[in-house]
Amino acid sequence: MFRHSIRTLVVSLCALTAASPTVPALALAAPGGGAPPAPHTAARALHAQTLGDLATAMKGMAYAHAAYSLFAAEADRAGHPDLGRLFRSTAHTELNEHLHEAAALVGMVSTNAANLRQAIDGETYEHQVMYRRFADQAREDGDLKAADLFSEIAADEGRHRDAFRTALTAVTTGRGAVPAPPEADMVPVAAGLPKVKAARTKANLDTAMHGEALAHAKYMLFAAHAKQTGNPALARLFEGTAAVESHEHLAGEAALAGLVHNTGDNLRKTITGARDGATTLYPGFAERATAVGDTAAARFFRATAANEARHAAAFQEALDQMR
Template structure:
């Protein structure tokens, strides 16, 4: 969710209880002012913003995936690996994504956050998921087509709830809707349940978007609580739970995202090494070249963290052999 809202921004992550969602929101709290970590007299260049947007999508996806990998490790009686996956997931969300969001200035006023959310939900409801469903149906992936259609309807309801909340926030009249409740989906290890290459690609796009939506809504929830609006915070948190524990999880089942713990560790090692050795150093080099020094430092520091994650995952994999 929200690949489209990233473009708007450039141009204009087991079930959580209510208490744990609030705690995550507090951990994710970021300043509302745009570009707070950039030099006061210089906004971030567009390429740097684009690289930070890519970073946020990747870190949100890592959080969501590692959370599922941790659950699979527990099922296979590898509690230490499960703990490692969950701890790494928290770092990706509460540190890496949060810091990138601060640099970009993702979080604004409650009204601005609602408008951004409405735009994203509208696109998914009216365009993205309907197109994905049509393509999956055309290719014979009927289970995926049905899921995409169902999620499109959910996103329409999310949009409507956010519209109502925006009216309350801007006029002071009315009531913020009650938060939706996620129909939590278990994600066991398994192979993909779709056959067409386009459906697989669309599932990947959708999972990255749902993971990012979860992360952003938790940021927005933290802002709502900071500004004395716990009812709005609960709406954001509840919707975030649907995006992660229902939408992302259902898509992960069809995509075959979770495999054996050994396979999950190998996948994580490959991803972390790529970020440490290629992706983030490249982003840092570009940011340095245009004078975005704070962003360049962030990319370098994050690359170093990812190298440590890769080493920890590799050590765990070695111990399982």
């Protein structure tokens, strides 16, 4: 859901920034399921560029969490339990520390009703537009397995949209009940080469995986807010849908894309990504945030860069020990 989710965020921001280059930073969660609290005076308006950089960061963090989790499973299968634990702990940091902090800065989580509307918009786009287009393109390119998977996921996203619509009615009117959560079909992802041939299909799989990773992360945040506001049924719906997005959709796409290689190659890929985050991506974001006075975001980007440097060093040490 990434492409539509971030596009929705940017469109919303444009409406707010028509007369100003800044938009308000919101709190992560709204108490009691009501309207979000007024921004703290220290949480000044965030510049649109900063919000865009935070959106890019969240996309990368969600994807890193998903990829590292798959790399951890491969390390376990290959008889490297210590590496499995390293991948898993780093994945936890990406999702439960880095992404959560970024989500708080941008105000990703709102009321239960607003969270549902955001989810409905994303699922509708994926059901009606994105995955149908990806399926058509994969068929044109002769990647029939990918076409079948994209079509299957499109249908799933339609069911997710309908469940969220029913939940929204229950939340806003008190009529009806929140649907039971969907059950994920766990898809194993073994190390291997891509099972698609066309460059366009590979690019679409990459877009889809980033989207599913962000959807998983977002729905888990929404689930936590639903629990905090006394709606465990809604929390279960978000959690179940998050599991489908990650363990079924993303995993199926990863298997076709050949995302997982042998553990040595997975380590090298991870080191390259972490070093880029530490030396280029996050320092650049911090510099831009500083230039427009977004000091809290700049601090976050600098801290994340430092964490990425530590991750790179830990993974490099692990790779050296394998040689």
